[in-house]
Amino acid sequence: MTAMDAHNAASTPPLSRRTERVAGSLIREILKVTQRLEVISFAGGLPADDLMPKLDFAALHGDPRQYGASEGEQPLREAVAARLAGLGLACDAEQVLITSGSQQGIDLVGKLFIDEGSPVLLEAPSYLAAIQAFRVYGAEFHGLRLSEDGIDPEALRQAIARRRPAFVYLIPTFQNPTGYCYSEANRRAVAAVLDEAGVPLVEDDPYRDLAYGPAERTPICAYLRRAPWVYLGSFSKITAPGLRIGYLAASPALFPWLLRLKQASDLHSNRISQAWLARFLEGEAFERHLANLAGVYAERRDTMQASLQRHFSGLAQWRLPDGGLFFWLRLSGECDTLAALQIALASNIAFMPGDPFFPLAEQRYPALRLNFSHAAPADIERGVARLAQVLGECIEPGRLTPGLAA
Ligand SMILES: Cc1ncc(COP(=O)(O)O)c(C=O)c1O
Known part of the structure; x- marks a missing residue:
């Protein structure tokens, strides 16, 4: 000892x-x-x-030393919204919240939805730090068997019918830990089940830009018509994790709650990292x-x-x-x-x-x-x-x- x-x-x-x-x-x-x-x-x-890209903080626009907005820096929110629109996830910059890594997005989702004993559906296996974060809030897990094509939509429907979950957490693109990537048919079928039940989807997507061949990557959130959703993204794997910058986009009914929870958690994400990233995303260098x-x-x-x-x-x-x-x-x-x-x-x-x-x-x-x-x-x-x-x-x-x- x-x-x-x-x-x-x-x-x-x-x-x-x-x-x-x-x-x-x-x-x-x-x-x-x-x-x-x-x-x-x-x-x-x-x-x-x-x-990892070289970091030069000397020539940043504006003065990022002061406290800033909880939502995140506007140029970065706009750049994220434009990228999401390019993926088929039509979304306004006002629906984007810059987070301190996507891990913070996972934690905020846990705070938003989970009471002691709240059922949560997720893939088995799934991302260990999400399991850890949701467990802290008292989640009761139900694991959905994962195959190379994704999860079985019928098993999802039955699990929802047995016990309505607070939300479903999925990593459909280059899943952690398996690397599996849901087929287009599976993405659409999962979206249809969630729409029918009106159950929120939390889609975690930090690996989507690291593709080594053709792969279906349209976010499942893009196929939803009715179900509430939170989409989590990260710059850790494609720039430098030490910047601690991720983001979430959420359906309009959920966004204000996530913003308030973020504010209560850390006021705002690192402004110096955000300013550097907004500039990096502007150029062809990215x-x-x-x-x-x-x-x-x-x-x-x-x-x-x-x-x-x-x-x-x-x-x-x-x-x-x-x-x-x-x-x-x-x-x-x-x-x-x-x-x-x-x-x-x-x-x-x-x-x-x-x-x-x-x-x-x-x-x-x-x-x-x-x-x-x-x-x-x-x-x-x-x-x-x-x-x-x-x-x-x-x-x-x-x-x-x-x-x-x-
Ligand atoms: C599936 C998944 N989600 C979220 C994260 C957290 O990433 P970060 O907080 O660095 O953005 C990771 C990191 O490994 C991950 O694999």
């Missing part, structure tokens, strides 16, 4: 009931380890360090930057695919992702992936165990997520080879739970 732990144990005053639901974050713990230079990290969804990112990440994805084919063929099944930053490996037998992680870390390799991505324990299957954007290509081959040795010793062949085999 550290001195800090001992002090905390002795002096913690009564805390809110909410804190009982705050688990330690595995990702935070792993990220701490991966900051050691010798570690090859496939764990976080980090952009490549050398591909589109060139996106094309370059997609080119380099596609190469790294292909490097990882080749390494996986060399070393993992008997150990796991996976699909080549058409976009995003991750491979999702479904292991060929039972495996304590948390124990495997400790062994891998001792060899300076980091990955994300699959367990925390499942909202409910009973829907888990043995899996892991590997990021391919951050490690250099030579490290990808070395790291995958070493990881295969570790997992080869941890996977128990033939002990896969019946019914869960891929």
